[in-house]
Amino acid sequence: MMGSAPGQSPDLSNAEIVDYTHIEGDGRVRLKLKDGSIIEVKLEIMNILRAGHDPNTGLPAYIVQSAPLVRLVETPKELRRAPSRPGTGKDQKSIPGFG
Numbered sequence: 001m002m003g004s005a006p007g008q009s010p011d012l013s014n015a016e017i018v019d020y021t022h023i024e025g026d027g028r029v030r031l032k033l034k035d036g037s038i039i040e041v042k043l044e045i046m047n048i049l050r051a052g053h054d055p056n057t058g059l060p061a062y063i064v065q066s067a068p069l070v071r072l073v074e075t076p077k078e079l080r081r082a083p084s085r086p087g088t089g090k091d092q093k094s095i096p097g098f099g
Helices: none
Strands: 028-032 038-053 060-074
Antiparallel strands (some): 028 038
8 A cells, every 4th residue: 555654554444445336357367377277367356445645645545455266277187186085184174175
């Protein structure tokens, strides 16, 4: 965010949520990795906050709360493995697909 000193958190006590409309594109980027895989990344916007003004420029300061959504589109066959069966791994408490 503009106007914050390095390492200093912005003051959000008076920040207000700003509504927005999507203007162009769907926000997706396709990337080809060096291993031959193709991933698609989309930035999911949760909120946009106006947090005052930058003291140096006078411009409004915005904070964007977002999360990246990553999808594997394609991967070379040599990188694939057979899925492990739940309950056969080392950690019995792990969530299937995340352990």
